[in-house]
Amino acid sequence: MQRVLADTSVKVAVSLVGEAGPLVPMAIRFRLADESGAVIYPEVAIGDPGPGVGFEILTDVDSERVIFTIPAPAHQLAGKLNSLRVLTVLVATAEGTTRLVERYVVTKEAILEPLKNSVQTYDEAVLLSLSMPGMIGWEAANDTERQSALIAAFVRLAQLKYRVRDRFINGIDVQRRLALEPGSSYNIDRLELLTADEWSRLSGRFKESLARAQIAEADVILGGDEIGSQRQAGLFSHSIGEAKYMFRSEKPLSLPVSEQAVRHLRGFVRWSVTIGRA
Structure with missing residues (x-):
C-alpha cells in the first residue's frame, strides 16, 4: 500500500x-x-x-x-x-x-513512537539487532515490514504483566552483593500506559530486555520461527529432504508472545493467575 x-x-x-x-x-x-x-x-x-x-x-x-x-x-x-x-x-x-x-x-516520518507503539525507535532497534544473531525473518525484511512487525510485537508485549525490582545498578545485583534489603519494585499491568517519567525510573536492564524481546518477537512475526509456528499449529514432525524433526506430542503453552521473546524477559514477567469465585 x-x-x-x-x-x-x-x-x-x-x-x-x-x-x-x-x-x-x-x-x-x-x-x-x-x-x-x-x-x-x-x-x-x-x-x-x-x-x-x-x-x-x-x-x-x-x-x-x-x-x-x-x-x-x-x-x-x-x-x-x-x-x-x-x-x-x-x-x-x-x-x-x-x-x-x-x-x-x-x-509520520518516524512510524515508531516510544511508549505509544514501541519501546524504542526504529534506528535503535536496527542497532540493537546487530547483537542478535539468527534473525532470519528480520534480516530478510525491508524497513517498512520491520516497522510494522515491531508495532505488532509491541501490542503482544503489552499483553504481559511485568514486575521490575530496583536492585540492579549497571548490571550488578547490589541487593545480593551488599546484603541490602529488597528495594522498590514496580508492577506494570499496562505497558502502553507508562508515562515518560515512569519509564525513566525503570532499570536499564529491564528496558534493554524489553527492547530485545520486541525485536525477537518482530523476527517471529516476519517468519523467523517456522518450527515454532508448526508446533503451535499442532504438528508433530517436520521433514526437509532426508532430515526429519520430531516434536513433543504436547502442544506448547499458548502465550501472547513467542518463546524467543520470553527468553529475553526472564525475571521480569508476572505469571501469577488470580482465581476467584464467580
Whole structure:
C-alpha cells in the first residue's frame, strides 16, 4: 500500500479498468475520506468548480487512468501516528457507473513512537539487532515490514504483566552483593500506559530486555520461527529432504508472545493467575 508523509502532497493513479475491462468514461466523480468515513474532500465531478474546502485536487485524465494530485492539507494527522485515506472514483459510462477505490496511508516520518507503539525507535532497534544473531525473518525484511512487525510485537508485549525490582545498578545485583534489603519494585499491568517519567525510573536492564524481546518477537512475526509456528499449529514432525524433526506430542503453552521473546524477559514477567469465585 502506498505511503505518504504527513503534510506533504501525493500523486495517486487510478486505473480506468473495471471487472468487464477498460472503461470509456462519460463523466468522473470522486471524493476523499479517512478510515472512519469522515469526508476530507466532498464528492465532486472532474471539471466542476471546487467545493470551497480550502484546497483543490488536481486531476489528469487519459485513456487508461486518472492521476490525482492530492495536496498537503489533506494529509494532516492531528495527533495521530497514522491515518488511512480512501479515494473513491465513480466512473460513468454508457453501460452504467463503476466504483473504483484506491487507499493509501498517511504517516509520520518516524512510524515508531516510544511508549505509544514501541519501546524504542526504529534506528535503535536496527542497532540493537546487530547483537542478535539468527534473525532470519528480520534480516530478510525491508524497513517498512520491520516497522510494522515491531508495532505488532509491541501490542503482544503489552499483553504481559511485568514486575521490575530496583536492585540492579549497571548490571550488578547490589541487593545480593551488599546484603541490602529488597528495594522498590514496580508492577506494570499496562505497558502502553507508562508515562515518560515512569519509564525513566525503570532499570536499564529491564528496558534493554524489553527492547530485545520486541525485536525477537518482530523476527517471529516476519517468519523467523517456522518450527515454532508448526508446533503451535499442532504438528508433530517436520521433514526437509532426508532430515526429519520430531516434536513433543504436547502442544506448547499458548502465550501472547513467542518463546524467543520470553527468553529475553526472564525475571521480569508476572505469571501469577488470580482465581476467584464467580
